[in-house]
Amino acid sequence: MTNSSQSQRPASSASESSVPTVRVALLGAGNVGAEVARILLTDAVELGERIGARPKLIGIAVRDVDSPRTVTLPLELFTTDADALIDDADVVVELTGGIEPAKTRILRALNAGKPVISGNKALLAQHGEQLHAAAEAAGTSISYEAAVAGAIPIVRPMLDSLSGDKVKRVLGIMNGTTNYILDQMDTTGASFDDALAEAQRLGYAEADPTADVEGHDAASKVAILGGIAFHSSYTFDDVYCRGITGVTAEDVEAARRSGFVIKLLGVAERVTEGEGDQAQEKVNLRVVPTMLPRKHPLAGVHGAFNAVFVEAENAGELMFYGPGAGGAPTASAVMGDLVAALRRSVAGGPGVGPTFHAGLPATGMDGVKTSFALTLLCPDRTGVLAEISSVFAEHGVSISTMQQRDLPEDPAHPGQGQAELRFVTHRARNADLVRTVEAIRQMDVVLDMRGLIRVENDN
Numbered sequence: 001m002t003n004s005s006q007s008q009r010p011a012s013s014a015s016e017s018s019v020p021t022v023r024v025a026l027l028g029a030g031n032v033g034a035e036v037a038r039i040l041l042t043d044a045v046e047l048g049e050r051i052g053a054r055p056k057l058i059g060i061a062v063r064d065v066d067s068p069r070t071v072t073l074p075l076e077l078f079t080t081d082a083d084a085l086i087d088d089a090d091v092v093v094e095l096t097g098g099i100e101p102a103k104t105r106i107l108r109a110l111n112a113g114k115p116v117i118s119g120n121k122a123l124l125a126q127h128g129e130q131l132h133a134a135a136e137a138a139g140t141s142i143s144y145e146a147a148v149a150g151a152i153p154i155v156r157p158m159l160d161s162l163s164g165d166k167v168k169r170v171l172g173i174m175n176g177t178t179n180y181i182l183d184q185m186d187t188t189g190a191s192f193d194d195a196l197a198e199a200q201r202l203g204y205a206e207a208d209p210t211a212d213v214e215g216h217d218a219a220s221k222v223a224i225l226g227g228i229a230f231h232s233s234y235t236f237d238d239v240y241c242r243g244i245t246g247v248t249a250e251d252v253e254a255a256r257r258s259g260f261v262i263k264l265l266g267v268a269e270r271v272t273e274g275e276g277d278q279a280q281e282k283v284n285l286r287v288v289p290t291m292l293p294r295k296h297p298l299a300g301v302h303g304a305f306n307a308v309f310v311e312a313e314n315a316g317e318l319m320f321y322g323p324g325a326g327g328a329p330t331a332s333a334v335m336g337d338l339v340a341a342l343r344r345s346v347a348g349g350p351g352v353g354p355t356f357h358a359g360l361p362a363t364g365m366d367g368v369k370t371s372f373a374l375t376l377l378c379p380d381r382t383g384v385l386a387e388i389s390s391v392f393a394e395h396g397v398s399i400s401t402m403q404q405r406d407l408p409e410d411p412a413h414p415g416q417g418q419a420e421l422r423f424v425t426h427r428a429r430n431a432d433l434v435r436t437v438e439a440i441r442q443m444d445v446v447l448d449m450r451g452l453i454r455v456e457n458d459n
């Protein structure tokens with residue numbers, strides 16, 4: 001490799017053609033990186049026409065040059081010296097994941113004025129502001145369409161197309177692995193573990209799938225998207241996060257019997273706390289397993305697909321839908337960012353990044369209005385229902401539906417029938433719902449609390 005200039009102008013490569021070339025460094029050749037390399041190698045000429053300069057893949061930095069790959073790539077491109085590769089390039093594509101050394105490498109490229117494309121939501125949701133500041137200071141850009149909802153164009157529409165509107169809420173399915181698992185459990189009766197193993201095999205899961213199933217991956221995406229939507233800076237720590245490890249086959253089955261489906265939803269929404277002069281606008285960010293009525297549009301999002309609703313003051317409701325994970329689909333988003341960044345390089349100027357001027361504080365769950373489904377095991381006798389209903393009423397929470405399922409008599413307690421009572425509440429303040437649930441849990445007539453999950457419906 002030769003040393004390239006660190007300017008934004010594409011370098012000429014007379015040996016290959018008269019079209020100028022831009023030198024692309026790729027960090028990582030896993031599920032996504034290998035697909036990006038494949039596209040760069042096969043489509044360089046056509047991409048050159050779109051960009052005005054031909055992208056030349058000059059090297060791929062990996063941990064181990066001899067690791068088996070999903071795509072066959074020329075061995076001479078591989079190197080373990082990421083720093084030398086970055087220094088030799090005009091543009092850097094980071095697809096290794098994790099915080100370090102990815103952060104140091106990205107900063108190395110940005111500080112040298114080189115545009116960076118990354119799919120690293122974990123990093124962006126922790127250090128996004130610092131990376132943007134470095135890009136701005138050096139007059140370059142960092143782009144990350146792949147980091148949120150895979151192939152779906154959502155980051156750039158939020159940054160560009162909706163930048164003249166006022167976003168009220170962003171809500172959706174933002175993790176392919178958990179959607180795949182929940183969908184398999186619902187439609188085929190697969191076990192959690194089998195479905196996760198298949199999601200890993202298909203290249204949907206993170207290197208450590210705990211990030212997926214504990215909701216951390218979706219939380220990073222909510223922090224990134226919420227920040228763009230509300231012109232503020234949020235990190236992973238601002239997101240209230242619950243994963244799907246607590247969702248059992250029984251929960252999935254119970255939801256199905258009631259005409260619902262369980263999805264892991266990510267939400268970022270404006271909330272107003274306080275009243276009158278004290279009223280303050282804040283933003284609640286959360287990731288929670290949620291029951292949705294089967295007729296809800298998000299209930300029909302299957303497999304590793306994602307879907308994101310954006311509610312904006314003037315646009316109204318928008319829905320973005322498509323593959324949320326997987327090598328080739330995610331590589332499509334990376335390539336879109338790469339072409340856009342290189343077009344800017346060729347034409348001059350870094351383009352427009354996000355702003356954080358609004359500074360809306362993130363807020364906790366207490367004031368958020370939501371509804372719960374609650375499944376209780378109780379003795380099947382007169383008065384139980386009234387007793388439980390009165391606790392809901394005492395806390396100002398109204399019941400939307402109640403279903404009773406009589407269970408076979410417990411042989412250990414002859415003569416004492418038991419019933420499963422399933423309540424779905426209307427929307428109420430989260431703090432009131434939590435107090436209601438705690439009071440119900442303490443009641444003598446409640447033998448077991450079998451399921452507790454949020455519900456997204458219109459009431």
Ligand SMILES: NC(=O)C1=CN([C@@H]2O[C@H](COP(=O)(O)OP(=O)(O)OC[C@H]3O[C@@H](n4cnc5c(N)ncnc54)[C@H](O)[C@@H]3O)[C@@H](O)[C@H]2O)C=CC1
Pocket residue numbers: 027028029030031032033061062063064082094095096097098100101119120121122146147148150203204205206207324325326327330
């Ligand atoms: N797999 C997917 O569906 C999606 C992944 N992403 C993100 O894209 C990035 C890459 O994801 P995958 O390709 O699935 O990961 P992967 O685990 O399949 O591949 C990671 C690659 O990076 C290399 N690598 C890791 N640490 C390195 C280091 N310190 N130095 C040099 N090379 C290193 C590995 O050798 C491997 O080639 C991650 O940030 C991930 O969150 C984003 C959207 C979707």
Ligand SMILES: N[C@@H](CC=O)C(=O)O
Pocket residue numbers: 147148149150174175176177178204205206212217324325326
């Ligand atoms: N592990 C992630 C990959 C894409 O972001 C997911 O399953 O959604």
Ligand code: NA
Pocket residue numbers: 145146147148149150151152153154155333
């Ligand atoms: Na995307």
